[in-house]
Amino acid sequence: MSDSLLATVFVAILGGALRVSTPFMFVALGECLTEKSGRVNLGLEGTLVMGAMSAYAVSYHSGSPWLGVLAAGCAGAALGSIHGFVCKLPRVNDIAFGIAMMLLGTGLAFFFGKAYIQPTAPRLDSISLGAWTGNAKLTSALQIHPLLLIGIVVAIIMYWAFANTRWGLLVRMSGDSAASARAMGVSVDLVRFLATAAGGFLAGVGGAFLSLYYPGSWNQGLSSGQGLMAVALVIFARWNPLRCVAAAFLFGATGAIGPALQSVGVTQGYYFFNAAPYILTLLIMVGSAGSKNASRDAPGELSITK
């Protein structure tokens, strides 16, 4: 492969990573917040799809894609609230109920979304960061969507808030030692409820990105498990929002390998490269299962680490 081809592939992967990583990032940040409070919400896959559908539908009817993003967030928060509420009932397993919520979310989205598969809704605009390079390919790769920047800002705020705000400390407390939190008069259930709802909001926004920007249409195969991969990603990122962003880029980049190679005419192993994110998820799960660091950083109350 010549240098220019390599550069093309690299630029395509970069562009793909910037595009594909955003939904990963939002779902991962949402899951990170929820898990920090001591609960696992596997329903975020359903939330993601539901968010995508809501965003597309609202954008189509109102003509404003940003209103769609807000609607996606609210739909996600609603699903998160259901999870948060049901899981505080006695003897409810958050993982099992999360799987139920995943199916409910996708099912609802398909049910309400049937009508929106055909029409075209207004999409979100992107910001061009690459014009100064004078290179057409780089310019198109560096078409960045504002949601990506918002996601990074949210991650930084979360990182800061976990250490510097009362709410941040309360979330960490509830996630690491519910008994201590209760002894201080903190309502652990309320903290977890709010954290799950807020996590759902973020995941819903991630869904809006899918339907309104990239790939940019609503159909039933939109998510293909990204919500679930994001859960693995949180473990990989060891419950640190900043590392969640980095891990999302990594996932995005592996997801972009296949299309990037195809763009330069390498079609061999196309399906294999398309499966790269799933393989990466598998490797990460195997790797982190034996990881000492992951077990040390995991919130003590999580049902997956207990």
Add this chain to the structure above:
Amino acid sequence: MTQPQALSLETIGMTKIFGPLVALGDVSLKVEAGSFHALLGENGAGKSTLVKCIMGFYQADKGSLLLNGQEVNVRNPRDARALGLGMVYQHFTLVPCLTGAENLVISRADAPAIIDWAKETKALEAFLERMPFRAPLNIPVSQLAAGEKQKLEILKLLYLDQRLLILDEPTSVLTPQEADEILGLLRGMTDRKEISVVMITHKFREVTAFADSLTVLRRGQRVGGGKVSELSTDAMARMMIGDTQITTRATRIEKAPGAAVLEVAGLSSHDEADKNVLDRVNLKVKSGEIVGVAGVSGNGQSQLMEVLSGQRPVHEGRIFVRDQPFEPTRDSFYRLKIFGLPEEPLKNATVPRMSVSENMAFRSFDRPPNAKWGWWLSPGPMRAKARELIETYRVKTQSPDSAIGDLSGGNVQRAVLARELSGDVDVLIVANPCFGLDFASVAEIRSQIMEQRNRGAAVLLISEDLDEILELADRVAVMSEGTISYVAPIGETDRATIGMHMAGHD
């Protein structure tokens, strides 16, 4: 700024009834401002119920609570906090992933929404300046030693301006020296009338050394109390036990121990984070002797027990029994006649939902007469054997077919001990065998252990109760940071020396 003053506390006729059980019957107690009050009693005597009523975890059915002479109504722990009542629990209530500073600041009811760490750090430093002791504030609590955690727990209450501290067996996780240091500092604060202390304990030594007044509870009733200076420990013990006769007493038959039976050589084991929890442990136990392993909770004793009972993989090193290498297989246990009573036997040595008779047959269910051809089991002989053991070891159960999980702690302990001692024992490994039991059961179980020693078994006794080791052991080994740091015959050592080694000083 005026120094906050100690509070006085009084309960009048506190009563708490759970179903058919009167957990607390008409208990009145008076703690003067600035006094150090000990609350004595056996397990189940109602000490915890009383303080939980005071702290608002339970609502008393009858009776009233007076603070500084005024009746107050405590509906929940938050009320108690607002009134200046603070409690140090047996387990730590600090959040492990937060640093000391984060734990202190967030425990404040008025914790700011956005925390200005520069300002808070300065305020915390100023606070520590006024305190008689310090604790590190900038590292996560999970990395602190037990003594530091305990200090931080107490600092937290003082930081919250709580002037009546209730301590629930505060020294169970500390070395004798750490315990003395912390209790001494608290005593100093009570003498200066800065705080009042109520301490739940069953250690007479701590009562006589630090408390000035005491109350004794038995079966939910106040059975005595008064000034510590006017009571002997004998009198206190009599009040605690009541008229229960302690019939059995461990008697040691003096004879020279035989050959080494159990030998642990260079044993290491890792935890999940690859840290050495056991670090080249060397230990020999001879036939006819009890080797007591002392140490502060969390220094590798549980892990040693887990390795010896086959619950934890060995990383390095070997275990020998009568010079044969020991692998924790069912066959080895049987062939080498190794038996054991782990701590928390309900969790570690029984299947709670299976019946008493099934649990008692765990060692022998696959051998005749309980089984034919090694797999066809016959419940008849099992039940017959269980009946016999229940009789001999006085296990209180409705029938051999009741689930063992329904039995009381002491009876589970006796049932497991019956199973383990019913055969021919060469090696007996026990861990905290008397934890949480009443006086009578304690004496009985200790005498069973002593009897095995007298019979010629090699006994390894892992215990966090130093008094138990001093009573039973022929030799003492001290465990500190995962290794045996000190071994001595019981006659050639004393509490202070053992305590020094428990703290890791040579």
